[in-house]
Amino acid sequence: MDYKFWEIEPRWQAYWEENKTFKTPNDFSKPKYYILDMFPYPSGAGLHVGHPEGYTATDILSRYKRMKGFNVLHPMGWDAFGLPAEQYAIQTGTHPAVTTFKNCDNFKRQIKTLGLSYDWDREINTTDPKYVKWTQWIFTKLYNTWFDYEQGKGRPISELPIPEEIQAEGEAAVKEYIGKKRLAYYDNAQVWWCDNCKTVCANEEVLTDGAHEKCGHHVIRKNLKQWLLRIPHYAQRLLEGLDDLDWPEGVKDMQKNWIGKSTGAEVDFQVEGLDQQLRVYTTRPDTLFGATYMVVSPEHPMLNELVVADKQEEVQQYSKAASLKSDLDRTELAKDKTGVFTGRYAINPVTGLPIPIWVADYVLMGYGTGAIMAVPAHDTRDFEFAEKFEIPITCILDPKDADAEVREQVLAGKACWTEDGAYINSSSEKTGLDINGLNKKDGIAKVISWLEDRGIGHATTNFKLRDWLFSRQRYWGEPFPVIHWEDGEISLVEDDLPVTLPDLQKFEPGEGGESPLANATDWLNVVDENGRKGRRETNTMPQWAGSCWYFLRYIDPNNDEQIFDPKLENYWMPVDLYIGGAEHAVLHLLYSRFWHKVLFDLGVVSTDEPFKRLYNQGMILAFAYETQTGAKVTSDLVEEKDGKYFHTQTGEELRQIVAKMSKSLKNVINPDDVVEKYGADSLRLYEMFMGPLDDTKPWAENGVKGVFGFLTRAHRFFANTDHITEGEEDLEVLKLLQQTIIKVGDDIENLKFNTGISALMVFNNLAIKKGKVTKATAETFAKILSPYAPHLAEELWRLYGHKESLAYEPWPVADESLLVEDTHEYPVSFNGKMRFKLELALDLPAKEVEQAVLSHELAQKWLDGKTPKKIIYVPKKIINVVL
RNA sequence: GCCCGGGUGGCGGAAUUGGUAGACGCGCUGGAUUCAAAAUCCAGUUCUGGCAACAGAGUGCGGGUUCGAUUCCCGCCCCGGGUACCA
Numbered sequence: 005m006d007y008k009f010w011e012i013e014p015r016w017q018a019y020w021e022e023n024k025t026f027k028t029p030n031d032f033s034k035p036k037y038y039i040l041d042m043f044p045y046p047s048g049a050g051l052h053v054g055h056p057e058g059y060t061a062t063d064i065l066s067r068y069k070r071m072k073g074f075n076v077l078h079p080m081g082w083d084a085f086g087l088p089a090e091q092y093a094i095q096t097g098t099h100p101a102v103t104t105f106k107n108c109d110n111f112k113r114q115i116k117t118l119g120l121s122y123d124w125d126r127e128i129n130t131t132d133p134k135y136v137k138w139t140q141w142i143f144t145k146l147y148n149t150w151f152d153y154e155q156g157k158g159r160p161i162s163e164l165p166i167p168e169e170i171q172a173e174g175e176a177a178v179k180e181y182i183g184k185k186r187l188a189y190y191d192n193a194q195v196w197w198c199d200n201c202k203t204v205c206a207n208e209e210v211l212t213d214g215a216h217e218k219c220g221h222h223v224i225r226k227n228l229k230q231w232l233l234r235i236p237h238y239a240q241r242l243l244e245g246l247d248d249l250d251w252p253e254g255v256k257d258m259q260k261n262w263i264g265k266s267t268g269a270e271v272d273f274q275v276e277g278l279d280q281q282l283r284v285y286t287t288r289p290d291t292l293f294g295a296t297y298m299v300v301s302p303e304h305p306m307l308n309e310l311v312v313a314d315k316q317e318e319v320q321q322y323s324k325a326a327s328l329k330s331d332l333d334r335t336e337l338a339k340d341k342t343g344v345f346t347g348r349y350a351i352n353p354v355t356g357l358p359i360p361i362w363v364a365d366y367v368l369m370g371y372g373t374g375a376i377m378a379v380p381a382h383d384t385r386d387f388e389f390a391e392k393f394e395i396p397i398t399c400i401l402d403p404k405d406a407d408a409e410v411r412e413q414v415l416a417g418k419a420c421w422t423e424d425g426a427y428i429n430s431s432s433e434k435t436g437l438d439i440n441g442l443n444k445k446d447g448i449a450k451v452i453s454w455l456e457d458r459g460i461g462h463a464t465t466n467f468k469l470r471d472w473l474f475s476r477q478r479y480w481g482e483p484f485p486v487i488h489w490e491d492g493e494i495s496l497v498e499d500d501l502p503v504t505l506p507d508l509q510k511f512e513p514g515e516g517g518e519s520p521l522a523n524a525t526d527w528l529n530v531v532d533e534n535g536r537k538g539r540r541e542t543n544t545m546p547q548w549a550g551s552c553w554y555f556l557r558y559i560d561p562n563n564d565e566q567i568f569d570p571k572l573e574n575y576w577m578p579v580d581l582y583i584g585g586a587e588h589a590v591l592h593l594l595y596s597r598f599w600h601k602v603l604f605d606l607g608v609v610s611t612d613e614p615f616k617r618l619y620n621q622g623m624i625l626a627f628a629y630e631t632q633t634g635a636k637v638t639s640d641l642v643e644e645k646d647g648k649y650f651h652t653q654t655g656e657e658l659r660q661i662v663a664k665m666s667k668s669l670k671n672v673i674n675p676d677d678v679v680e681k682y683g684a685d686s687l688r689l690y691e692m693f694m695g696p697l698d699d700t701k702p703w704a705e706n707g708v709k710g711v712f713g714f715l716t717r718a719h720r721f722f723a724n725t726d727h728i729t730e731g732e733e734d735l736e737v738l739k740l741l742q743q744t745i746i747k748v749g750d751d752i753e754n755l756k757f758n759t760g761i762s763a764l765m766v767f768n769n770l771a772i773k774k775g776k777v778t779k780a781t782a783e784t785f786a787k788i789l790s791p792y793a794p795h796l797a798e799e800l801w802r803l804y805g806h807k808e809s810l811a812y813e814p815w816p817v818a819d820e821s822l823l824v825e826d827t828h829e830y831p832v833s834f835n836g837k838m839r840f841k842l843e844l845a846l847d848l849p850a851k852e853v854e855q856a857v858l859s860h861e862l863a864q865k866w867l868d869g870k871t872p873k874k875i876i877y878v879p880k881k882i883i884n885v886v887l
Numbered sequence: 888g889c890c891c892g893g894g895u896g897g898c899g900g901a902a903u904u905g906g907u908a909g910a911c912g913c914g915c916u917g918g919a920u921u922c923a924a925a926a927u928c929c930a931g932u933u934c935u936g937g938c939a940a941c942a943g944a945g946u947g948c949g950g951g952u953u954c955g956a957u958u959c960c961c962g963c964c965c966c967g968g969g970u971a972c973c974a
Contacts (some may be wrong), residue, residue, distance in 0.1 A: 121888095121964085158925090252891095252892095253891075253892095254891050254968085254969085255891095257890065257891055257969090258890085258891080258968095258970085259971060260890095261889095261890065261891095261969080261970065264973065266973075266974085268974080284974080285972060285973095285974070287974065288974080299974090322891065335950075341972085365972090366972045366974090367972080367973095367974075368972075368974090370972070371973045372973075372974065377972095377974085378974085379974090383974070384888085384972090385972050385974075386974080388972090389893040431889075434890095445955085466974095467973095468973050495905095523936085558934075586968075586969090589968095589969080590969085649970075661896090674888050693899090693900095693911085693912070694899065694900085695899060695900055696900085698892095699893090700893095700967070700968090701898075701899070702898095704898080704899065704913075706898090706899095706912090706913050706914075707898095707899065707912070707913060709912095709913080710911090710912045710913055711912075713912090714911095714912080715932095758899095758900075758901085758911085758912095759900095759901070759910085759911080760974090761911080761912090762900095762910065762911035762912080763910095763911085764911095765911055765912075766910080766911070769911095829907095831906080831907040832907095832908090833907080833954085833955075835954075835955085836906095836953095836954065836956095837955095838906095838907045845945090846935050874954060875954090876906090876955075878906065881904045881906050882907075882955080884900090884906080884954050884955060885954090886954045886955090
């Protein structure tokens, strides 16, 4: 009897589809479980083997949870806006919608051949106008929300209190004031522009060396009017929210670093000869005594005033040069610090002494106050700068616990010390402050309170997180529901959503950095009832927009009246498990959390955080081959002999390496081919058997053969009714079956699929060895196999006479009483080295255990006539004789 | 530089979190079947020595704690990911 997966699998896939086996009812009587995959961008290349890894994992858990009695929401959809379809349109004239439709269709076909239990009635597509409508609706909410720092939450803009002095200035001032509070705003921003492609590109499309990933040309900065979102207002909430999430620590750390909270103080320095203060931000106010100079960023608003007459030209030149450098170039040159003295001095508030003010591009305008106090003895950057420009370096923190040589260097100002120590040179009779002898923590506290008492500084917090650039000069994205009127007013389209994309013939962006939408004149120009002329926003939203909230739409995907029914949202949210690639650790997951928190504050959603548990699947790599000199050889030119690899043409022996799948190495694995050759169940099983879900691991065809062999043997045994008997089950089989039920279930809950499969294999091996099992055993095996290999399991279930799918059969409960043992086979060690095994009754008193061990015939050899010093006896674990 | 992961047979990986290191699978070796091969089945397979029983070594390296360490602690080396003048 052959394992005809090519007949079995399509048959069951058709059955599930016809019977809507996996349609998810909104049945509130059952406990819910929401299992989400990161939905794919449907590229023209189709599925690669990385996709089914996460999808199979969630599918196994979904099937398992259904059998455990949960109402499982397990949907799939398409993140279908994006650049490739638009680039393709520019090249071929094919409308992105056409390409997108085709690609989604192909993805869906491929996914369906894997036997994944999605509820396809909930399928969504971010490009669907019915979906875009609600993406735009959320944008209008962002625009009409401000963040109330007192309450720590977002509130409707209508509730924003307007200070009297603003009101007094008139309507324009009020509008401006409100505009500065909105979570979405329109302003000048710098973007990356590729002059070769005539298009802007997203940050993530710019490689670290400043090249555009598509064409390799260097991108430049361009200043364009842009939409931005004030995500930093939620920085503290986004940071705190991480604490309660069951997420990989690495992802939480990355988000924490990205948010970048730091605490310190702002300090005002009196500028000599001007009636002005220069405000700096520092995390180390305790090192004020060591501040021997100051630096302002080249973009600092006070710079012009600060520069003395005969330094004007030099400084101007420097600032101009700095502004031409991109951030990237600035970091590139990080090793070599540059800067110019402004000729101006400020008074160090704790010493009362003047210190020079420099301008240097290692200080960024976008962080803190754009100005710093420089403490070269205790900050590596300041140290480098001071050494280069021969500025005094005053050590004020004695590294008393450091080794003598280092300490001497630091004290002499010849090395930089950033760790803790005891203050020296940190008192001033003139100002009355003295922190000598204190440690870092106490020093910071004392200086801050001293500054606060005098009104020249205060404790404060800073975040690295910046405003989110939320627009792209693109066609294939969500249009903004926004009209710019000729009088400068901006208004939202709120009543007539969605604003749909106009049909275009040409998709090239405009010369001046405008979106292709600027060419759609009919669509573009609008006139209001008073004859006022306006222009629609021509930017579109970035791809993140649709993916920020898609998990909410699955809950009620066809609702045209509301974004979703709140009753349903309340039942289904939050997402219980979210699986996807680690590449989204920061951006997608942070953006999503941000939107979700805004929606939560506005009462739209019922949970503060969207994703309770997150798990990242690892990347799947492939073997590749290279010659002894390191030249890569494409996989079609490699043959294997006796575990070694040779070039088919030159005969040269090759080295096997692990690399990313790539067209150039010809080592890309197409899931379609695997399904055709071994079947979907084998593909699923192998993807899970390769190793831990979150590991990076190489694809090996022999591994697929291995799991295929397992399914073939399982089929040969369990699908042959000659092997299925009536009556009592063999005790060994029965015991192992109970253990397997427990192991497989636990491993699914813990996402340890590789060892779960191993347990199924072990059981299969025993059953085959025994030659027969009872029908009850065979049915149980089919059930616990079913999350992994659902097609084969359904086939067996049907064979055993059942008419219905086993998808909702209760998960077997192990009879643990069968596993209770009254003896245990102890490994007996001498000095920690296992020497022999000894079966003993569990209730044997310790004394008798020792007796039994020492009187064992093999014990004499290891005792070697000595008397044991001690005998360690750990019941049910081990016996160790210490000599 | 900084922050996270991770180093276990020829290979992918197990090991109940301090208790028999190498489950399961691949590969390899031998055997059965076959005219032969593929497929399948059976046996073996960490390394070293030995026909064998068995003995010794062994989880990146060097120390330490412990009756006992892949697991805990200290100091290194290597690999992968993230981040980068954030004051």
